[in-house]
Amino acid sequence: MAIHFELIYEDPKTGARLGRLSTPHGTIETPAFMPVGTLGTVKAMTPEELEALGAQIVLANTYHLWLRPGEDVVREAGGLHRFMHWSRPILTDSGGFQVFSLKERRRIEEEGVYFASHLDGRPLFLSPEKSIAIQNALGADIIMAFDECPPYPADRAYVEASLERTLRWAERSLRAHRRPKEQSLFGIIQGGTFPDLRRRAAKAVVSLDFPGYAVGGLSVGEPKPVMYAMLEETVPLLPRTKPRYLMGVGSPDALIEGVMRGIDLFDSVLPTRIARNGALMTSGGRLVIRNEAYARDFSPLDPACDCYACRHYTRAYVRHLLKSDEILGLRLTTIHNLAFLLRFMADVRRHIRAGTLLEFRDAFYEAYYGRMPAHRGF
Amino acid sequence: MAIHFELIYEDPKTGARLGRLSTPHGTIETPAFMPVGTLGTVKAMTPEELEALGAQIVLANTYHLWLRPGEDVVREAGGLHRFMHWSRPILTDSGGFQVFSLKERRRIEEEGVYFASHLDGRPLFLSPEKSIAIQNALGADIIMAFDECPPYPADRAYVEASLERTLRWAERSLRAHRRPKEQSLFGIIQGGTFPDLRRRAAKAVVSLDFPGYAVGGLSVGEPKPVMYAMLEETVPLLPRTKPRYLMGVGSPDALIEGVMRGIDLFDSVLPTRIARNGALMTSGGRLVIRNEAYARDFSPLDPACDCYACRHYTRAYVRHLLKSDEILGLRLTTIHNLAFLLRFMADVRRHIRAGTLLEFRDAFYEAYYGRMPAHRGF
Numbered sequence: 213m214a215i216h217f218e219l220i221y222e223d224p225k226t227g228a229r230l231g232r233l234s235t236p237h238g239t240i241e242t243p244a245f246m247p248v249g250t251l252g253t254v255k256a257m258t259p260e261e262l263e264a265l266g267a268q269i270v271l272a273n274t275y276h277l278w279l280r281p282g283e284d285v286v287r288e289a290g291g292l293h294r295f296m297h298w299s300r301p302i303l304t305d306s307g308g309f310q311v312f313s314l315k316e317r318r319r320i321e322e323e324g325v326y327f328a329s330h331l332d333g334r335p336l337f338l339s340p341e342k343s344i345a346i347q348n349a350l351g352a353d354i355i356m357a358f359d360e361c362p363p364y365p366a367d368r369a370y371v372e373a374s375l376e377r378t379l380r381w382a383e384r385s386l387r388a389h390r391r392p393k394e395q396s397l398f399g400i401i402q403g404g405t406f407p408d409l410r411r412r413a414a415k416a417v418v419s420l421d422f423p424g425y426a427v428g429g430l431s432v433g434e435p436k437p438v439m440y441a442m443l444e445e446t447v448p449l450l451p452r453t454k455p456r457y458l459m460g461v462g463s464p465d466a467l468i469e470g471v472m473r474g475i476d477l478f479d480s481v482l483p484t485r486i487a488r489n490g491a492l493m494t495s496g497g498r499l500v501i502r503n504e505a506y507a508r509d510f511s512p513l514d515p516a517c518d519c520y521a522c523r524h525y526t527r528a529y530v531r532h533l534l535k536s537d538e539i540l541g542l543r544l545t546t547i548h549n550l551a552f553l554l555r556f557m558a559d560v561r562r563h564i565r566a567g568t569l570l571e572f573r574d575a576f577y578e579a580y581y582g583r584m585p586a587h588r589g590f
Numbered sequence: 591m592a593i594h595f596e597l598i599y600e601d602p603k604t605g606a607r608l609g610r611l612s613t614p615h616g617t618i619e620t621p622a623f624m625p626v627g628t629l630g631t632v633k634a635m636t637p638e639e640l641e642a643l644g645a646q647i648v649l650a651n652t653y654h655l656w657l658r659p660g661e662d663v664v665r666e667a668g669g670l671h672r673f674m675h676w677s678r679p680i681l682t683d684s685g686g687f688q689v690f691s692l693k694e695r696r697r698i699e700e701e702g703v704y705f706a707s708h709l710d711g712r713p714l715f716l717s718p719e720k721s722i723a724i725q726n727a728l729g730a731d732i733i734m735a736f737d738e739c740p741p742y743p744a745d746r747a748y749v750e751a752s753l754e755r756t757l758r759w760a761e762r763s764l765r766a767h768r769r770p771k772e773q774s775l776f777g778i779i780q781g782g783t784f785p786d787l788r789r790r791a792a793k794a795v796v797s798l799d800f801p802g803y804a805v806g807g808l809s810v811g812e813p814k815p816v817m818y819a820m821l822e823e824t825v826p827l828l829p830r831t832k833p834r835y836l837m838g839v840g841s842p843d844a845l846i847e848g849v850m851r852g853i854d855l856f857d858s859v860l861p862t863r864i865a866r867n868g869a870l871m872t873s874g875g876r877l878v879i880r881n882e883a884y885a886r887d888f889s890p891l892d893p894a895c896d897c898y899a900c901r902h903y904t905r906a907y908v909r910h911l912l913k914s915d916e917i918l919g920l921r922l923t924t925i926h927n928l929a930f931l932l933r934f935m936a937d938v939r940r941h942i943r944a945g946t947l948l949e950f951r952d953a954f955y956e957a958y959y960g961r962m963p964a965h966r967g968f
Contacts, residue, residue: 253911253918255916281910285886289888289907295904295906297903520636524675528659535659536658539631539634539917543634
């Protein structure tokens with residue numbers, strides 16, 4: 213087995229889980245957030261900096277690495293871990309989400325998807341077999357089945373047909389997988405925002421017996437209560453003993469609500485992307501550092517934070533760097549947001565263990581969003 | 591005295607000097623190269639990374655910091671050292687070079703220079719008094735007199751008139767200086783490519799008794815032999831006991847030729863700027879990492895280098911990062927080029943001490959440029 217998941221504790225009040233996910237490149241304490249390193253680098257960061265912040269695993273994008281530098285280059289380099297100098301676990305997505313984000317000139321067929329490169333427009337084709345072959349070449353610890361992520365909103369007939377195809381693609385992904393002893397292939401549960409389709413997808417994917425399961429097709433524009441409702445339909449149908457991954461989620465509220473619905477893994481570009489736009493996640497909520505108000509503010513980005521950026525620099529300086537398009541500005545805001553979110557997840561794990569997750573959630577919502585949770589279902 | 595210069599050794603064969611320049615923020619072993627941090631940050635680097643590479647002093651640009659974030663913000667932050675989290679020495683230029691690089695809508699008068707902001711075109715005015723006031727607010731250890739840097743080529747009448755004005759501006763800079771106990775004001779010797787004007791400028795500036803002297807207006811397009819000839823006219827007229835700074839020079843050949851003509855300090859954006867364009871300074875000469883030839887080259891950027899980039903990454907990976915516009919690519923190439931050039935200067939100091947500078951120069955030229963020095967004057 214390429215991975216082993218140990219379920220350490222389940223919170224009887226919320227359903228939150230503590231786990232330990234062992235992979236060929238090390239162990240991940242769950243629930244965990246995975247920073248995204250699209251092209252084999254978490255933007256602006258070194259691997260050592262990520263490790264120092266407590267990142268346990270990073271996600272890389274199959275579609276992007278297929279186009280640049282090409283999976284052959286990565287394989288010849290000795291695999292993605294060596295290529296990018298990251299010795300801890302890696303998860304690659306299947307490319308499905310990226311392909312379906314490219315809405316123009318895309319044609320979905322049973323065999324796979326025909327589409328145009330976002331770089332130069334040249335025609336490309338991706339299928340379950342191709343996606344898995346690329347992921348086998350990249351060599352991540354966890355790889356994902358090739359799926360279709362339907363847009364939101366989408367009508368029921370479309371989502372149902374898409375789901376059936378995604379289930380057939382899941383079987384083909386399993387059959388195409390050449391390195392099951394080194395790489396664990398996760399199945400993905402789609403079904404849009406239709407509860408019965410979500411349940412049908414969960415049962416069908418689970419019947420294929422993957423070593424882990426992802427909930428896909430959420431956080432794509434639907435209201436958050438809908439996302440949470442879909443988790444409540446899906447997660448109870450997943451085996452307790454296998455890891456569960458909610459794809460594309462990185463806002464603190466959705467992380468904690470996902471954890472309380474039994475999710476173990478999350479990924480999102482959110483903390484790193486908003487960092488480069490100057491939006492900081494702080495103990496007092498979001499802070500837009502480019503604002504004039506911070507021009508002469510010589511306090512740290514977040515007084516409650518002990519990250520490198522907060523220890524040594526002021527809001528005025530970081531604002532100056534971002535206004536001047538300086539690379540160090542992008543580095544400092546990225547470091548801070550990842551420090552914030554990875555510490556947040558460590559806090560979540562600690563409060564699960566202590567049985568105080570609900571109290572932590574309520575206090576966090578009040579400090580960060582200035583309100584109580586909209587969903588008091590626990 | 592804000593600074594103290596100790597002349598440790600003069601090489602009888604070449605005129606190269608070893609010195610120790612003490613400032614309120616630490617001591618610099620000379621000859622030294624100063625990385626440029628235009629806006630209060632050496633692009634892509636943290637101060638800790640600079641220190642680890644052996645950077646002893648950085649240069650910041652008065653004109654740029656005046657516009658953004660404004661010298662008042664820097665003063666309120668506690669000065670530039672605190673603002674940018676750099677506790678070692680800083681030198682600020684006078685803004686003269688930047689202003690004279692903006693050729694459009696510029697009017698030079700006796701009082702100062704009227705010109706338009708490169709950011710938004712608004713009218714600006716810089717004079718010796720204004721430049722020194724800004725530099726006093728920034729608080730660098732070494733500050734520079736406000737001067738005019740004539741273009742190359744320029745006719746003799748223009749250069750002569752410019753030089754006379756620069757001499758008057760040097761006196762005004764001295765009178766305007768409000769913090770001589772904390773900041774040392776260096777005079778600048780101009781004179782274009784006219785030997786007698788260079789000599790006249792040197793004598794006149796030296797008669798004003800600055801704590802250090804810069805040779806300006808070189809490396810602006812003239813052939814290198816002309817630059818070296820101008821140094822040979824100028825440097826012998828400078829007092830042995832004071833530091834000498836050749837402005838805007840950062841190519842290895844010009845550094846070593848400058849050292850052999852008695853220069854102690856250099857600055858240039860060259861290593862950092864070409865790094866961001868993917869040009870690497872290596873033990874085998876310049877290497878353009880974006881070239882297709884490196885797509886599957888899994889060797890280090892420079893096999894002879896022990897910098898962070900060369901220890902952990904391959905040419906193929908760094909090429910991929912630069913081709914993909916990834917920030918980490920800019921970080922790695924910048925780290926490498928600064929490591930290369932700062933180590934080069936440490937080698938130069940070591941070979942001065944050992945009496946083997948000429949041999950080092952000849953071997954370096956052959957390895958780096960594939961030829962012997964064009965100037966065998968020593």
